[in-house]
Amino acid sequence: MQIDIIPSDTAGLELSAEFFPPKTEKAARSARAASEALRRFGLTFCSVTYGAGGSNQTGTLDTAIDLAEGAGSEPAAHLTAVGAARETVDAVAQGFWQAGIRRIVALRGDPQGNGGRYQAHPQGYANAAALTEGLRRLHEFDISVAAYPEKHPESPSVDADIDNLKAKFDAGADRAITQFFFDPEIYLRFRDRLAARGVWRSVVPGILPIRNLEQVQKFAAACEATIPETVLARFERCTSDADRRNVAIDQAHALCERLMRHGVRDFHFYTLNKADMTAAILDRLIGSADADRAMTAAAAMAARPAEA
Template identity: 50%
Template sequence: MTLSLAQMEEARRALDAPLFADLSGDVGVSFEFFPPKSEKMEAQLWDAIQTLAPLGPRFVSVTYGAGGSTRERTHSTVARIQRETSLSAAAHLTCVEATREEIDAVAEEYWAAGVRHIVALRGDPPVMGAKFAAHPQGYANAADLVAGLKRLHPFEISVAAYPELHPDSGTQAVDLDNLKRKLDAGASRAITQFFFSPDCFFRFRDAAAAAGIDAEIVPGILPVSNVAQTRKFAGLCGAEIPGWMDRLFEGLDDHPGARQLVAATLAAEMCRKLYAGGVRNFHFYTLNRAELAYAICHLLGLRPVATIQEQAA
C-alpha cells in the first residue's frame, strides 16, 4: 500500500503518541444487528440500539437468516427501527430458496415501510456446508439481485466483500470480478466480512483499486467476545483467526469481564491502525450487544450527538 504524506504523518503519530490521544472523531460508523428470537433477546436488542443511536450511525442493518428463515422477524425489526427511531434502517435480503416474485414482494414491503437501504447478499444455503444453488425462478446471485432491486425502486444498496476470499470463489480475481459486477449493477458500497489484520484490509483495498473498483469499501469489524463462536463464524466465511489471538484468549473462559477488555483492546487497536491508513468509515458486527462497539467508537473520538450539541450551546 502506498501511503500519502498525510497518512505517513498520521502513522508516525500513531506510533509516537498515545494511540487514542485527541482523535478528532471524524469517523462514520454503522452497526449490524440480528432479529431477536425471544422477548429477552428483543429487550437486549433494543437496549443496544438505544445505547448506540446517540453516536449518530450512518445506518443500522438487520440480518436475514439462511433461506429466509428470519424473514418475518427481520422485517418487523427493521420496520420498528424505521418507525420508532430517527435511525436509517437497512434490511438484509438474500437470493436463497425464493423466487424473484417472492423477493420482490419483500422488497416492496420494505419500500412501503419507508426503508430505502438494502444490504443485498447471495446468502448462505439453509443446510450448513451445502453448496449454493439458485432457485430456478430466483435471482442467480447478488449482482442479479442488485439489478432487480434497482428496477423496483431507487434503493441505496450495500453489498458484501471478502478480504480473505469468499469460500466459493477460489481466486481473488474471481472474487473481485464478482464484487465489480455487484457495484456496476447499482450498489453504492461494499462492506467487508470481518478480518483480524489491518494489512489484510489494505491489501484487499489496493487489489480492488487495481481491478478498477472505486466505490467505497467499508471494513467490517467483529469485536471478539466469544472465541468459539467467532471460530465458527470464521470457518463459514473463510476468515483467518491468527494464532496469537487464540493465545490471548486462553484461560479467560471463566472471566467474562477480562474477556471483554481483551476483545475491546484488540478491536480498537486494529481500528486505530485502519484509521492511520486513511479509513474513516467502520461497520460493526454488534451481535446485539452495545458495549464493545460503543467503547471502540469512543476511543476513535466519536461522542454522542446530544453531548456535542449541548457543548455547542
C-alpha cells in the same frame, strides 16, 4: 414511517451496526436497549439480517424499524436471493419500500440445508449482482453488498472474487461491507488489489468484537477468515471474563485505529445484538479521531506564516 435521525458528532466517522431478529420478547427488549445505547454515536443506519436460510422477512422488517428508532438512525434490511423466485423477492423488497425502508443489504444468501453448494432458484436471481440489478429496477434503494477480504469460500480464486464484487458494483451497488477480519493488513491488501483492478468504490470494514472466542472461531472457520496467532495468544493468557472483555475491546480498537491511519473513516459493527463492546470501541475511536484532528489543525496553524 418517520424516524428521527440523530445528527452525528463522531469526529468525521461514518458508522453503522448490524443486528439480527430476536426470537423472544425478552431478546427483543434487549436488542432495542442495545440500539438505544448506540444512539449517541449517530449511526448512519442499523441493518438487520434476513433470518437463517433466508427466512423471517417479517421479523427483519419489524426489527429494522424498531432498532432504527432506538438508535435514531436509518433502517436497513438484509435481503437474500436464496430459495425464492424473483417475483417473491421483488414482493419483499416492495414491502420494505412501502414500510419506508430505503436501504437494503443485498446478498446471495447461504446454501439451504446443512452443507452443500449454493444453487439458484430456477426462477430466482442467480446471484447478488443479479439481485442488485433487480432492486435497481424497482426503486432508488441505497444498496450495500458483501465483500470478502480473504476470498469467499466458494470462489475459485482471489481474482474471481474481485470480479464478482466488481459485477455487484456494476449492477448498481452503492457500497460493499466486508466480512469480518482481525488483521488490518488483510483489509489494506484487499483495498490495494481492488484499486489495481480499477475498483474505487466504498468498501466498509466489517468489525466483529470477539465477545466469545470459541463462537468467533466457529464463525471464522465457516467463512475461512483468519484469526492471527497473536490475537489467540492474548486470549489464552486471560484468566477472567473481565480480562477477555478488555482484550476484545483492545484488539478491535487497535484494528480500527490502524485502518484510520490509512484513511478509513467508515466502519460497520457486527453487534450480535449487544452494544457494550461496540460502544467502548467507538468511545476510544472518536477520542483518537478527535486527537488526530486537533494535531492536524495545530500543525496547519504552525505552518502558517507569522503576521507582520
